[in-house]
Amino acid sequence: MKKIIFSFIAILALSACSDDDFGSNSSLTPQSFQVNVNFDNENYDGLAAENVDVTLTNVNTGDTYQKSSSSNGAANFETVLPGTYNVTASLNLSATEFNELFGYDPNIDEVIFNASQEQVIVNANTTSTSLILKAARIGDLVIKQVYYAGSNAVQGAVFRDQFIEIYNNSNEVIFADGLYIAQLYGKSSTTVESYTLANGQFDWSQSIGMSSGSSANTDYVYTDYVFQIPGNGEMHPIEPGESILIAQNALNHKEPLTDNNGDPITIGDPSLTVDLSEADFEVYLGDFRESIGEEPYQWDIQNPAVEDLTIAYWGRENYYSGNKDFVIDTKGRDSFAIFRVDEEEFSTYEDFPNPSISQIENDTKFFMQIPNSLIIDGVDLQSYNPGSPRPKILPSEIDASSIGVDGIFNSQSVMRKTKTEIDGRIILEDNNNTSEDFKILNRADPRGF
Numbered sequence: 255m256k257k258i259i260f261s262f263i264a265i266l267a268l269s270a271c272s273d274d275d276f277g278s279n280s281s282l283t284p285q286s287f288q289v290n291v292n293f294d295n296e297n298y299d300g301l302a303a304e305n306v307d308v309t310l311t312n313v314n315t316g317d318t319y320q321k322s323s324s325s326n327g328a329a330n331f332e333t334v335l336p337g338t339y340n341v342t343a344s345l346n347l348s349a350t351e352f353n354e355l356f357g358y359d360p361n362i363d364e365v366i367f368n369a370s371q372e373q374v375i376v377n378a379n380t381t382s383t384s385l386i387l388k389a390a391r392i393g394d395l396v397i398k399q400v401y402y403a404g405s406n407a408v409q410g411a412v413f414r415d416q417f418i419e420i421y422n423n424s425n426e427v428i429f430a431d432g433l434y435i436a437q438l439y440g441k442s443s444t445t446v447e448s449y450t451l452a453n454g455q456f457d458w459s460q461s462i463g464m465s466s467g468s469s470a471n472t473d474y475v476y477t478d479y480v481f482q483i484p485g486n487g488e489m490h491p492i493e494p495g496e497s498i499l500i501a502q503n504a505l506n507h508k509e510p511l512t513d514n515n516g517d518p519i520t521i522g523d524p525s526l527t528v529d530l531s532e533a534d535f536e537v538y539l540g541d542f543r544e545s546i547g548e549e550p551y552q553w554d555i556q557n558p559a560v561e562d563l564t565i566a567y568w569g570r571e572n573y574y575s576g577n578k579d580f581v582i583d584t585k586g587r588d589s590f591a592i593f594r595v596d597e598e599e600f601s602t603y604e605d606f607p608n609p610s611i612s613q614i615e616n617d618t619k620f621f622m623q624i625p626n627s628l629i630i631d632g633v634d635l636q637s638y639n640p641g642s643p644r645p646k647i648l649p650s651e652i653d654a655s656s657i658g659v660d661g662i663f664n665s666q667s668v669m670r671k672t673k674t675e676i677d678g679r680i681i682l683e684d685n686n687n688t689s690e691d692f693k694i695l696n697r698a699d700p701r702g703f
Contacts, residue, residue: 284333287376289341291327291369293387298356302327303345303387306367310339313373313444313643336377342655343369343385344687368654368687372453372646373444394424395433396631396684397590398497401528401667401698402582403638403659409522411507412663414553416582417530417700418500420592421670422492423682430492431485434566434600435500436477437582438589438632439608439621440647449609455645458623461606462614466623475591475629475647476606476621478575480567481537490534495679499700502580503553504536504560513552514540526665528698531557537580538562551578570605570620585639586658589647591632593624626652633688638662655689667698 287310291303308329310319314337321329329343345367352360369385398421404413418435422428444454451457451471458470466474483490483498492498505511508524521527530536536557540550542565556562569575582588605620632648636658646656659666670682671693680703683691695702 282335283378284335285376285378286381287331287334288382289321289323289329289331289343290382290384291323291329291343291387292384295386298387301355303367303385306343306345306369308341308343308369310334310341310374310376313338313340314641316640334376337375339374339376340655341369341371341374341383341385342687342689343367344654344685344690366685368650368685370646370650370654394422394426394630395428395430395492395592396421396423396670396682397592397633398682399667399669399695399698399700399702400582400590400633400635401700402584402586402588402635403661403666404584404663405507405526405665406523407663410526410663410665411519411521413581413584414503414505414555415507415527415530415698416502417528417533417698418590419497419700420492420500421497421682422494423684425494425679427491427493429485429488430483430490430498431487432594432597433483434593434595435481435483435563436475436591436593436624437479437580438591438647439476439478440589440645442587442637442644444643444645447610451645453645455647456609458606458609460609462611463604464606470623472649473626474623475589475626475632476608477567477591477624478577478621479565479569479580480622480624481563481580482566483535484561484564495681497701498534499530499532500563501530501533501536501560502582503555504530504533504557505555506531511555514550514555515552517552519553525697528700530700531560533560533700535563536560539565539568539579542568543578546574548578554579566600567605567622573616573618573620575619576617583635584662586635586637587644589632589634591624591629591648591652593628593630595628631684633657633668633692635668650686652686654685654687657688657692657694659694665697667695668692669695669699669702672703 289308291306293301304325306323323329347365352365399419401417405411506529507527511519538556605622607618632652634648634653634656636656638658638661657668673681673683
């Protein structure tokens, strides 16, 4: 079943606050707070959005407040403790409800709306924010599972057993050939600096060489690394309801191994890790590193029986990343996106240093700029520590929220929830809202549900 998914891009209209807003008794006194939700003016005449479920989540305590918007688009929270909050919103409309509201048939069964806003201050002087509805893109391929936490450093495989799973959520065969997988780059804390936006994320418009202006932050994401699935266009079919597994190391991590230095790797408790020897692809950097005069990484162990991904981007030429292997941050400070574009256009994409860099040095890292319009699916992960959140990387029209596991090296993964099953084919949730679409698995489960 196809869907049109929309997202609220938040426009924060908050008044300034003074230092003493958080001091003395004001920090303990509940405040009223209003979230105003409207459809965008260009496509929907700025209509107020009614019956939107709005949630405020305190970034420090995890406490939540929930309300629905009224006919004027306002969600009124009567008693909110002062603090910093993330705001999310969602609305599901049937085709009939959509037609009644906008006067035309959407030609689909269900229309879903999402919203998100980070680092919203609630205090005596800051009492409202506004959300504007904009359209989002949805694809038939989705990121199904990300296993990044790794397994016990003594009894398990540490981070060597990490993987990503991509699923065909449609009812037609899709060829994976040429698909790009991007590991995105952003700031790992919400601390506001001179080179950041208000939520603490990099202000890429300040990057050396940037000519995109403010659209550098709204129309693009930036990537550490990009991998590509090889093939001529018809070599790697993904059947409906099936997935492809991309391993850091396509090995059976439950068994003893030998690393590239000839040293033994023992596994104390095989139940903590996974068997990836039947993965569809692996990320092997050994050949690439040798091509730039570097040795393969000790634990980047190649499985000749599993096809390697193409290394499409590992930093600017002569400024290559010093990272020796494809390693996902075990603390959850990563984001991923899949996209398609022809290789000729991909080769024209620019890269930039992060905005904190004021001068290019020999060891400066560069990050490729990817248009949001190309992204088929994306997932924002989040730090396992609620007291150390990171700002979102993906815009809310691609992912309205984020998700994280409970710790590091604990064998957990995040997996997309099952929505329904039709004639034996599982259809996964895909609302462009990771905190709602995904669940935490206590044990990563390649190709599981």
